[in-house]
Amino acid sequence: NAGVTQTPKFQVLKxxxxxxxxxxxxxxxxxxxxxxxxxxxxxxxxxxxxxxxxTDQGEVPNGYNVSRSTTEDFPLRLxxxxxxxxxxxxxxxxxxxxxxxxxxxxxxxxxx
Amino acid sequence: GDSVTQMEGPVTLSExxxxxxxxxxxxxxxxxxxxxxxxxxxxxQLLLKATKADDKGSNKGFEATYRxxxxxxxxxxxxxxxxxxxxxxxxxxxxxxxxxxxxGPGTRLSVLP
Numbered sequence: 569n570a571g572v573t574q575t576p577k578f579q580v581l582k583x584x585x586x587x588x589x590x591x592x593x594x595x596x597x598x599x600x601x602x603x604x605x606x607x608x609x610x611x612x613x614x615x616x617x618x619x620x621x622x623t624d625q626g627e628v629p630n631g632y633n634v635s636r637s638t639t640e641d642f643p644l645r646l647x648x649x650x651x652x653x654x655x656x657x658x659x660x661x662x663x664x665x666x667x668x669x670x671x672x673x674x675x676x677x678x679x680x
Numbered sequence: 681g682d683s684v685t686q687m688e689g690p691v692t693l694s695e696x697x698x699x700x701x702x703x704x705x706x707x708x709x710x711x712x713x714x715x716x717x718x719x720x721x722x723x724x725q726l727l728l729k730a731t732k733a734d735d736k737g738s739n740k741g742f743e744a745t746y747r748x749x750x751x752x753x754x755x756x757x758x759x760x761x762x763x764x765x766x767x768x769x770x771x772x773x774x775x776x777x778x779x780x781x782x783x784g785p786g787t788r789l790s791v792l793p
Contacts, residue, residue, distance in 0.1 A: 609785055610785040613780055671716075671725070673722050
């Protein structure tokens, strides 16, 4: 099993550029979520989805969009990157919305 | 809202030393509690969990007991190894009150040979 797969592993963007962080899981999990990890702040929830066609905002949603057209995929879009979005991004999934969460290996994003 | 507080470290220990990483929480309801571990360059992995008061979660020599009276879930290991060097996150899930996972800031552990 591949589990949760995130691409790319690293990305550098200029301010104002857009990009999509990809996340796919092969465990038939209904629940998927995006976190950002910043030093001293732990993981903060950006957006989450409890199933295909359903998304909701987390703690820090501004500047990010998501969609969930299939059970397997949950891409995160940055429409106009800002230096404050420099972070490590983790995608996580679970069966229904119950623990445990399964995490991908992360995408390290730098915005200059 | 719900929150998790843990010692931020870094914590540096010699091999075979005793480890304690403190974790306390505040929650509206009756959350489940977790410890996750993150090895360099990887995502978080579930280390152990406890779902009700006085439950003890254990895995790979690590233990933590759900203490409702002190709202704590401290992580302990009797004898750490170099391979235990990682970042450890305490987390809660309070789903009955509509609360997704809440993570602490993480504690970096370095174990020296």
